[in-house]
Amino acid sequence: MAIPRITVLVSGRGSNLGALIDAECRGRLGGTIAAVLSNRADAPALAIAGAGGIATQVIEHRGYEDRQAFDAALAAAIDASEPDLVVLAGFMRVLGATFVERYQGRMLNIHPSLLPAYPGLDTHRRALADGVRVHGCTAHFVTADVDHGPIVMQGAVAVHEDDDEAALAARVLAVEHQVLPAAVRAFCEKRLVIAGRGVRVRGEVVPAAAFVVPSAVVAEPSMSTAAPALDLTRPA
Numbered sequence: 025m026a027i028p029r030i031t032v033l034v035s036g037r038g039s040n041l042g043a044l045i046d047a048e049c050r051g052r053l054g055g056t057i058a059a060v061l062s063n064r065a066d067a068p069a070l071a072i073a074g075a076g077g078i079a080t081q082v083i084e085h086r087g088y089e090d091r092q093a094f095d096a097a098l099a100a101a102i103d104a105s106e107p108d109l110v111v112l113a114g115f116m117r118v119l120g121a122t123f124v125e126r127y128q129g130r131m132l133n134i135h136p137s138l139l140p141a142y143p144g145l146d147t148h149r150r151a152l153a154d155g156v157r158v159h160g161c162t163a164h165f166v167t168a169d170v171d172h173g174p175i176v177m178q179g180a181v182a183v184h185e186d187d188d189e190a191a192l193a194a195r196v197l198a199v200e201h202q203v204l205p206a207a208v209r210a211f212c213e214k215r216l217v218i219a220g221r222g223v224r225v226r227g228e229v230v231p232a233a234a235f236v237v238p239s240a241v242v243a244e245p246s247m248s249t250a251a252p253a254l255d256l257t258r259p260a
């Protein structure tokens with residue numbers, strides 16, 4: 025059977041791309057990264073791809089007069105690489121509905137929050153501002169409704185009392201690097217079944233280390249830790 029081909033779209037740093045390359049090198053990706061496409065010529069991710077011996081191409085969005093023209097050029101480059109799967113790994117352009125439909129059911133994204141909480145940008149800042157105790161990341165299929173596609177896998181981390189945005193982002197990123205390769209592998213091994221808004225994953229799911237138990241709640245002396253008494257007797 026042919027090895028599934030993966031085309032990765034990037035815009036910046038490329039640490040998730042690095043995790044995918046690392047997984048492929050260790051025989052744990054279930055596919056081969058055939059091409060890396062960037063909408064920015066200055067993306068550090070391009071050097072990471074180059075070091076991994078992967079073909080790269082830059083399609084600068086600024087070079088096109090509107091989104092449709094950019095999307096068409098991007099689709100042409102993707103199709104030339106003949107992928108079975110397209111992965112958005114820190115790709116920071118919103119894609120039009122026509123483009124998204126073209127790759128429906130074969131395009132994954134990694135998002136730095138536990139969707140459906142915090143779609144969009146600044147997820148870590150917003151999570152801290154809300155005082156959430158558990159945060160994380162989501163690998164999901166891409167649909168025209170940005171950050172709302174069927175969820176494949178998630179990884180959770182505890183939010184610490186003294187976290188700032190950078191500390192929380194770093195903790196989530198480490199989990200992204202486990203969740204995205206695991207989701208890609210499950211796709212390549214044909215273990216994902218989209219069922220409405222959800223996705224069934226057959227077989228091995230996420231590495232256990234992706235799940236971090238939230239920090240323990242320390243009881244104040246005034247707080248009772250005893251369970252409230254419940255009266256479970258039913259009227260006769």
Ligand code: GRF
Nearest residue numbers: 037038039040114134135136
């Ligand atoms: C990641 O946090 C990813 O979830 C988000 O953009 C960031 C990209 O980081 N979509 P990198 O380029 O993979 O290092």
